[in-house]
Amino acid sequence: MHLHWHRRDLRLTDNRGLAAAEGVGETVAVFVLDPGVLVHAGPPRVAFLLDALESLRADYQERGSDLLLARGDPREVLPALAEEYGVSTVTWCRDYSGLARDRDAAVRRALADVDVDRVAVHDAVHHGTTEPTVPTLADLGFDKSEATVPSAGTAAARERLGSFCESDIYRYDERRDYPADNCCSRLSAHLKYGTIGVREVYEETEAAKMEASDETERESVFEFQDQLAWREFYAQVLWDRPDVVTDNYKQYEQPIAWREDPEGLQAWKDGETGYPIVDAGMRQLREEAYMHNRVRMIVASFLTKDLLIDWRRGYEWFRKKLVDHDTANDNGGWQWAASTGTDAQPYFRIFNPVTQGERYDPDAEYITRYVPELASVPADTIHSWHDLDDGTRQMHAPEYSTPIVDHSKRREMALETFQRARGEAD
Template sequence: MSTALVWLRRDLRLHDSAALAAATAEAERVWTVFVFDTTILAPLPRQDRRVDFIHAAVADLHARAGLLVRVGDPRQIIPALARELGVDAVHASHDDDPAALARDAEVAAALPCPLHTCKDHVVLERAEVLTAAGRPYTVFTPYKRAWLQRLRPQDVAERVVRAERLVRGQDALPSLADLGFEASDLSPAVGRGEAGAQALLADFLPRMDRYDETRDFPGIKGPSYLGVHLRFGTVSVRELVRLAQSHSSGGAQTWLSELIWRDFYHQLLHHFPHAARLPFKPEYSAVSWDDNEAFFEAWCRGETGYPLVDAGMRQLAQTGYMHNRLRMVTASFLTKDLGIDWRRGEAWFAQLLLDFDLAANNGGWQWAASTGCDAQPWFRIFNPVTQSQKFDPEGRFIKRYCPELSHLDAKQIHEPWLHGGPAPIVDHAAARERTLARFAVVKKDQSL
């Protein structure tokens, strides 16, 4: 009787799971395992919302499918477990983060059986979408066109899991305390496990057709809020694409574009792993950033004096979530108004974001800082006041996270310093001139 072990990582679900489908198609008895990786957990704060979210998803799979749960270093645990169970193969889904690739290579070398990995976290990956010259795309619009042309029904078809072949393990579920953590303030609205993802999806579907009209306004319910579920795989990206394809509205097509952006950033990290730590465009290494710790700390606390920036930063600190428009606004402010290295902001978001994903976080920050591929031009600098007036015109979102401004009306709230409030930490017009001068080294290089 053939047997297999499925190592779950970024795919914490039973439905439409590529690794589970592959294993249960080939083997008659299939165990599943999740490893709380202590090499990742060790440096995290003891009340980490992501650990809370993962623990809830793992607990759900433990109850429903008898998921084996281990704590330690998977480079030792997975080979040892494969030997203990005597399986013929180990299955897992791809993870293209550089550290994960190195980990998986070590696991594969130590296993007594083959390690089979498959695509699951994205729709089209790695070298599946290339230019006519066989090169990776570095501009989104032609990538999207090629992605849509390359897409086949099988790319988004449900991966059917033969649940009757899953073997229920007998492992006890470690508590958060057993892992060295405490319960966090993770909001119930985030949703837990597959059921939580499906509840959010059901809530979003009636709103999908207006997504293009509502997505940029943080004060209204526009996004799907499924980012963390995509990050940890409690929902299938294929399912989301199928749903987007089933609607012809502008909102559905805009939402589909956002899912394609996600694939775009992942294939960039695969082809250009240097971007995880360096500017995607090497010439931008010549840009000299400021090292103003007081400014950086004020940005982190949401105390810059610019209401929309501050509201966005406080939303992140208080909830672990930040609206996508505000990710662009706050990143632009840090790099273009405060002149601080994008890598510091990227690291801060990585520490706090529930849906932190290296490829998307890095891509977004390099876009805002103008150092990435297909990035915002370096001379385009968001004005934090006009962004506030345009995307939170009534100040509804600002008042939620900056209650000290609640006494101001819709016109006053975007520039409170004109109405008795303290001056912001920098003057935007002056900061803009400094940024143009800062990037002059790039302009000079590009003119040669």
């Protein structure tokens, strides 16, 4: 008998951890709800996880098996299960963050002390009923999610992938930076929790490439596959450099003089900066636990360059709010925006939130979708909000924020700050 510990591989197909023990005998599958991990997640992400667990459990039941659910420390839960079921093998798929590797090493040590031929009962393991149940958000101490969370599970992931490969993938290269179009795959949460594997996604997109009608469509598919490669790249970076979760990948001669600005940070979190594209992104995050990738770059640049607030503060907020939070990819994105990462944006390239909005949301369709105060304001007025006087702003949208900073001045401040960190300024 073999025990498989599910973590970020909530699927039965394309699962090398499960495949590794083929021939050992019956499989006992378990997912451990670890309070030490859940404390860093917000309700939307936990809601997606619980939905994915329900789906995985149903998949096991269709095959005459089931999924055990436990709450507690894996170092205690897994040895107890190994003893109780008399398993000869315990498998899991690797995780790559520093904390995950420390946890897995501790689990290995704990399992080394177990006589797997013995049977013991552990109270933290909830498996005494014929129908083990997935807990609710309230059971885990979370309030009901205010955000709209996508359907989880392998079936939902495959449906989403199939829909994407039928149409949007062929215009991905041309339109992926335009948030109003919403032509992205929206597979990020599924890949994060492994309800679908990256190899399956790649194979399906290869099939879509074969169906492409011309070279432009084939290049578009390739561009999406390139993004999958970036995902794997950041996972490799995290494996080699687990310290990047808390430290800059790129070291400067002097520490970057990040500012303490509680009011600015709160305005950014609330989507009340007075820069429409920034505020739309932060409000999308609040409403959907998701944000379009181009807008993620814009809001990250605004926090780290316009407000000069440490990227770690933004990363922590994303970790709490995003349904698709992935340590490697979120960290890579934040350090890119902050000019501290592996292939980081040069410090002197600072996104202008005004021109970004004009270029990628010219009709302000995305902005007005999430910033209703601007719904009746013409697009050109929205994009010139920073230049309007207070009276004109009051006339058009009295409930919407005044810009909290002057971008041109803050750009100069950011350049000076990074030049000092590089040892290029007094």
